[in-house]
Amino acid sequence: MDEAIYALTGLPTIEIYHDREYRKMEANWEKYTEWDRMNYIMTAVNFRTFTGLRKMAYTLIGTATYNEEKLVKLRDPTGTDGYTGDWSDNDKTKWTSDALAKLGHTIADDGTFWMPYDKFFPMFQTTYIGEARDWKRDVKKTSWDRTDAGRKALSYTVVNSQTQDVVFGIAAITEVHFMNHNC
Numbered sequence: 001m002d003e004a005i006y007a008l009t010g011l012p013t014i015e016i017y018h019d020r021e022y023r024k025m026e027a028n029w030e031k032y033t034e035w036d037r038m039n040y041i042m043t044a045v046n047f048r049t050f051t052g053l054r055k056m057a058y059t060l061i062g063t064a065t066y067n068e069e070k071l072v073k074l075r076d077p078t079g080t081d082g083y084t085g086d087w088s089d090n091d092k093t094k095w096t097s098d099a100l101a102k103l104g105h106t107i108a109d110d111g112t113f114w115m116p117y118d119k120f121f122p123m124f125q126t127t128y129i130g131e132a133r134d135w136k137r138d139v140k141k142t143s144w145d146r147t148d149a150g151r152k153a154l155s156y157t158v159v160n161s162q163t164q165d166v167v168f169g170i171a172a173i174t175e176v177h178f179m180n181h182n183c
Contacts (some may be wrong), residue, residue: 001043001057001127009041012128018121027123029063032117032127036063044074046123052084053123056179060127061112064103070117071103077104078113087114 002013005064008109022030035042042060046053054076061072065112071087087094105114 003125005041005043005128005130009130009132011041011132014129014131016127016129018127019060019123025118028121029117032060032072033063035129038132040132043118044072044124044129045126045128047125048123051123052082052088054078054082056122063117064114065102071114072120073105073112073114073156074120075105076111076113080109081111083115085119086116089113128134 002015005011005013016028016031032042038110043057044060045057047055049055056077059074059077061074061075064071064073074083076082084090089095095107103114105112111157
């Protein structure tokens with residue numbers, strides 16, 4: 001998903017590995033709400049099948065707190081909501097008229113659903129976030145002949161006189177030639 005976000009948007013990505021970050025789940029909630037507020041692109045990957053979830057990447061649409069319960073809003077990319085746990089469209093105890101209004105949710109077969117953050121974090125394995133900031137971009141083009149035994153690595157020196165976030169990326173572009181044969 002990080003490569004897909006970069007390929008589609010050119011944005012650098014952040015990866016949150018849930019198993020490694022489980023102890024920091026509460027601190028990560030603050031990050032998720034900040035990224036949601038900043039309209040960052042977020043996806044969450046599930047590798048297991050349970051509570052109606054399928055093995056795939058879901059769009060993480062937003063975060064909210066309702067009656068002191070932390071919630072995440074997700075969308076199944078196939079457009080069908082298979083989730084059956086707390087806050088699913090089938091959960092008649094959670095979805096009061098007040099909850100529907102305050103969370104702006106419509107119960108429909110549209111693939112969009114809410115779930116508790118404390119269930120989301122262990123159920124999903126990784127979250128990918130595209131940092132949609134006002135990045136200044138500078139591209140340096142070079143070529144690298146891998147057959148040249150003397151040049152096994154590229155080396156660059158970067159001088160940055162300011163304290164700021166800097167992201168480096170490497171893109172491999174291969175020349176492709178097409179041949180058209182008339183038959």
